Amino acid sequence: MSQQTNAPRQKAGLRTNIAGLRPIAALLATVALSRSAVVLYPFYGVYLASERQGLTVDVIGLIVGMFGLGALIAGVASGALAARVREQRLAVMGLAGVAGIVVVISFTTQLWMLAGLTALWGFCYELVNPIAYTLVARVMPQAQRRFAFSAVRLAINLGMGIGPVIAGVLFNVSPGLLPWGTAIGYVVSAFILARARIAVGPASDGEQGEGAGSGDGGVQGRPGLRFWSFLAATTPIHLAYALPSTVASVYVIHTLGQSAGWASAIFAVNAFMVLTCEMALNHAMLELSRRISLLIGYACATVGFVLMGFGAHQTWLLLVATAVWTVGEMIVYPVMPDHISAITPDRLKVRNMGFYTAHFNLGVVLAPLIFLPLVQALGPVASWSLVGGVLLVGLVTTAVISNSPRIWGPEKVQAPPAPAPAPALATQ
The missing domain is CATH 1.20.1250.20 (MFS general substrate transporter like domains)
Incomplete structure (x- = not known):
């Protein structure tokens, strides 16, 4: 005769949750590496001042500001683009686009071309962010998403801490190296993401958007x-x-x-x-x-x-x-x-x-x-x-x-996956 112990459900440990990030490991590596390769942007103004000496300070400010305009447009347009291009491929195109654009910038001297290319650079740069968040939302179980999003932020911040240090070293050697440093890092990032096998289904939890009007425990809403x-x-x-x-x-x-x-x-x-x-x-x-x-x-x-x-x-x-x-x-x-x-x-x-x-x-x-x-x-x-x-x-x-x-929307608080229970003890 066997007796099973009714031990309380244990909360998964930090190591367990970190191990649960394996499905998005390649995505996290891509985010960290690409952000580490953002070496041109922190020094973009001074790069233009040193490499394009005919530009005034006001004009340089205008050119640099075009990056933010491109990023805003990318956020708004990303949904329409993803409806036509598979999301992972779209992110790869964005990474590759950054690499190509900064190389072209390194050879461009005309003001209108620099402004347009900078806006396009910001567009491709920002295009990766909503795709990365979406992939996390689809791949990770609901109970682990918040932890996974914090991992994405860690990858972003780690890269953004490394990038300016590398940029300072490259700038001291030669300002002309900055676009090439960004291009190389983004090419490698695009290669990693293109080769990654990120299993994305219609919805990771068998839901079509929890609380979005269906599958929400009977709570309706728009x-x-x-x-x-x-x-x-x-x-x-x-x-x-x-x-x-x-x-x-x-x-x-x-x-x-x-x-x-x-x-x-x-x-x-x-x-x-x-x-x-x-x-x-x-x-x-x-x-x-x-x-x-x-x-x-x-x-x-x-x-x-x-x-x-x-x-x-x-x-x-x-x-x-x-x-x-x-x-x-x-x-x-x-x-x-x-x-x-x-x-x-x-x-x-x-x-x-x-x-x-x-x-x-x-x-x-x-x-x-x-x-x-x-x-x-x-x-x-x-x-x-x-x-x-x-x-x-x-x-x-x-x-x-x-x-x-x-x-x-309904709050469905789910405990993170718990470690497997210990085998039942048998008594005779």
């Missing part, structure tokens, strides 16, 4: 309403998190009159926490609903950005603030694509991920234009408090709409 209301509720996140990368150095050095070392310390604290803590944090929060996770992240962002203003009185508070809003960043940015993948029908996944990345890029464009005049007029404390107020509005809005399954 997928368009859910997506656009979610995008509107998270607009403050994109605006606020565009500020560190675009205005932090200006704020610290120009507005506060502090040394450049404090600005570097902000970036260092943020990068260190993201690279070392994000995956572990998301692993620990896997059993929390998307709603609760997003509200926690929103709260951390609100407190962190308000504290940035008080750095005007105690400079060390800038680092405390950075740590707090970085915790928010590590929570909200994996949760947002996870939620979008859950509420989006399969046929609209690339389109919605494209609008999501375009939404982020729009924040990068608008945030410095709004904030820099604001801080000059109101001062540090009032300006950053206003940022916190906007985030608080977003938090309250998210809390309200997430109470409605029709607008938010």
